[in-house]
Amino acid sequence: MRVPPRQGEPRPLISTRALVIVLVAIGAAALAAAAPDLAIPIGVGVAVITLLAQIVKD
Structure with a gap:
């Protein structure tokens, strides 16, 4: 609950x-x-973390 x-x-x-x-x-x-070879998996991981943060917010 936010005040x-x-x-x-x-x-x-x-x-x-x-x-x-x-x-x-x-x-x-x-x-x-x-x-640089890991750029795509890193990007996917960041996207997942961002989505999870949005889900937790709601």
Whole structure:
């Protein structure tokens, strides 16, 4: 259950879930650059993680 922020209270710029997805994407990009032969499986793995994060959100 999410609690709305109080009046005048600053809201976070980015959610924790979005931050995790961005960090995973950056890590996957670095790994794909280091091992180009694994770029497609890495991309599929990141897509699965992103979809799971969306499912958990709902």
